[in-house]
Amino acid sequence: MSNKIDNEVLSASPNKSMQRVQASLARRYAKERRFRRMGISAVITGLLFLSLLFGSIISNGYTAFWQTYIQIEVHFDAEMLDPQGQRSPEALSAANYGGLVKRSLRQMFPQVKKRSDKRKLYHLVSSGAAFQLREMVMNNPQLIGSTALIWVAADDDVDMLMKGHINRHKPEADRRMKDQQISWVDELLQQGRIEQRFNTTFFTAGDSREPELAGIRGAVMGSIFTLLITLALSLPIGVAAALYLEEFAPTNRLTDLIEVNINNLAAVPSIVFGLLGLAVFIGFFGMPRSVPIVGGLVLTLMTLPTIIIASRAALKSVPPSIREAALGIGASRMQTVFHHVLPQALPGMLTGTIIGMAQALGETAPLLMIGMVAFIVDIPGNVMDPSTALPVQIYLWADSPERAFAERTSAAIMVLLAFLITMNTLAVLLRKKFERRW
Amino acid sequence: MQTNTLYNSSATQPDNCINIQSSIASDDCHTVGNTSVKNPRMNCRNVDVFYADKQAINQVTLDIGRNEVIAMIGPSGCGKSTFLRCLNRMNDTIDSCRISGEILLDGQNIYDKRQDVVPLRAQVGMVFQKPNPFPKSIYENVAYGPRIHGLTSTKSDLDIIVESSLNRAGLWDEVKDRLNQPGTGLSGGQQQRLCIARTIAVGPEVILMDEPCSALDPIATAKIEELIDELHEEYTIVIVTHSMQQAARVSQRTAYFHLGNLIEVGETNQIFSNPRHKLTEDYITGRFG
């Protein structure tokens, strides 16, 4: 079979070819090293971005968990609060508490005389101080007439100064705190009247225009309500759809269409779901804007494909022998599925659901479309109350120019990420615990 | 005898390892038959292979001669494939695999630190159990080896190598009109011959074949066996096979493996007609396997 050319080439080849192989080795290994380095640097770049992202958010946000407080001496002047002496709730709630705060400040800095300077002085203390005093008096009218030392929240600019976010060495015109104000703060500091404390407001209050009074409670509640709706709808529907498609559906064009459809829906941009929600739920069914129930509906449609796909994968991993065993002892198909297959697949389905919920929790764009982006101070009490959601709150705060809001945005992101990491860890643990090799 | 321990510094005693082989290893370690040949191409001395802490090969010593076909037979899991993969260090790709003992190719220890695995594999080629052509054209499949090793500098040289390799593998006439079609489109037997052509194209000295016909039908198998017979004039061929008939047909020498031990080695005729070891006899006569 072998002809002459072959013999020439091949008989000569072993030695000659080994020389050639040896000759090209150095070049090939250099290439190999280059390629490997490219791989390493890709991984490192990815990790670098990750650490930059987390690093910048944590370094920006951790200070938001502390808040600067100023101690003022307040005389609850009966003349000012309740001239008629009725102590009626209406009168007390309508009284001028802001005036009390201002008076205390004037007494602490008697040297301040000019009107404009006084205004600067009042700016040291948060406008929330007045509400704090009102609440104290409403709870305990006996305070009237007495004098007390009270810690009130400082204005966000003072807070920023204390946290070192305002540079004292910049020209006065370029910074929000003027020289005069800084000197007052320094004086208060010397008297021990300035203190940093854990920022409970951040966790208990709703949104506010004032950074020092703003909190995430409203947004968190909104997110919880929205997710409750999403979970209540998407888990049963998703599991049911997966059961049908995997266990009962005949293989025909229709089920094929449904399958292609679900895979495609999983990749449709989330904002399109927002458009759907706006046009159908709000435009067509006339549901109110900004409410968690509409948000929940939209997010349900968005997470369903994820849950269906994960649930089907879980069902697929249950070996057919289990089904055959159940069918073999006379169970109906429905009984087989619900008694034997579903329990085996449930952990996998729950894992998928948690991951879907985590996605829904981080989703912003569709919620913007359905108006969950309003400025809402009240904390929502049910699924029909107007509210925002945590990621939307982040978006809203990120738009605010105040430095203190940048800090709170980062802090809110940390809270959001904490939720997400918890959920994902839960999913991983669930998978580990119930993972079974057949 | 000097034992070069390479991959693990601590030579493991057979009785230390937790496995079923140890009972056989302790009382019946010696290979029956003459393991050495005159002017060998490869010498294997006291080769041990471990996967994690499981011993797969136990103290195998065997010479592989020039231009011979040596067949390795034995029941499944006896370590014959593992041993084969040691001969061109294919086991390097498995993380948990450790090897001790020495394997010489033309007097050079292939597990030496200075030995580069890339030229080694160019010298000792391998054909696998399932035909595994690359998802490329027939031409590109054969040209792959010469290309990466830089064996040719011109296109016409490459053409010559591709043609002669396909010719050697007895495939040229069947594929010469469709060299640009994907190699995966060939039949199973053709694919396996393509893989052989791919191996030959690099110009190896030894070709390792790991059950090359187990995925093929009888006609394709016959063609491959015929090919092996022709190739052994120029190459040393080590073939692992499940089929005793195949071993009898293609090989000059046969080695019988059992549970990681090399039980018996000898002329193929002698092994099949007059096995000297009880285990070999039992296997040949079909008592187990």
Add this chain to the structure above:
Amino acid sequence: MFEPAIITHLVIAELPGALRELPSDQLNLLVNNIKNLVFGNIVSGEINPAMQDAADHYQHLHTISRAAQTVVALSLAILCTLLAWRSIHKEQRARNSVERIIMLFLIASSSIAVFTTIGIILSVLFEAIRFFQAVPLTDFMFGLKWSPQMAIREDQVGSSGAFGAVPLFAGTMLISFIAMLVAAPIGLMSAIYLSEYASKRVRNIAKPLLEILAGVPTVVYGFFAALVVAPLIRDSGTLLGLDVASESALTAGLVMGVMIIPFISSLSDDVINAVPQAMRDGSYGLGATRSETIRLVIIPAALPGIVSGMLLGISRAIGETMIVVMAAGLSANLSANPLQAVTTVTVQIVTLLVGDQEFDSPKTLAAFALGLMLFITTLILNVIALHVVRKYREQYE
């Protein structure tokens, strides 16, 4: 659950005409006050007789609704009992009818996906058609000027209301291109490194870490872009003597690329692992180095899967909203300069629709036309990509 809403609606309907005409926010305040009155809370503002009436009415309705609930619940219970009683006899196979009902539920659930798609198409298409009645399709598709601000009064300046979407398409493509420029090589190379080179320990640490990037909400990336990356790029641009807009396409594209890295990398990882070990063995057996095996055998074999992963990545980039909303800006420049601010389709959808809008102004309808374009583009990309992936999987199964 819906009880408060219904009652509120009824109360508002009963309010004196003048009060009913109030703008919605004031009306909300009023209703709140009425409710407070009912439950004895503090009311802000004075109580007028109309409100007192309304509060009484509210109370009345509340009582009625309680009673109605009881009646409905009772009658339902009785009805069900009767039905159940009637159907209990020997021949009845309860399981079969229960199973039929469950089956209907299952079928209905799985068809929701189809209805969602139909809903998306119909809602977007319907509004888009209304838009194209006002603005010709060709103006929209080929117009070079985008300024959707319509005049509220006739005499306002700059009230042209141009709806040429080309700058938006160009901006979207520019940002997606930059994003893919970042994500494709990094994602692919890290997938290759982690699946072919890295030791098990490195892989077990690095892979989940990179996957964290995929779980970070996009609004966080947006904030990161605006807070960290934008100033960084602007400052380094200034150092190099370049004029960088504070909201540049580069910033948005770069951050979006980071977001897509884990996406590309996990899809590539899947397809690379799907390449049979036999291919690697064949190549190593011939003496190929790792990188040769990867470049010449594995990547060509996995190419369809990798390409479709890239397509899905592009579709992601096109549909991504929050990063561009927060980092790309609103100015509809028609420019290929990555240092300039550009705007995208999604940004415009958000700007046109956030806030209270009339449903029939061309401005809001334009958002739906843009949504239609977005949906069609991503749909085509997804269909192609998913089809290729499916074919690819079949090849190796």
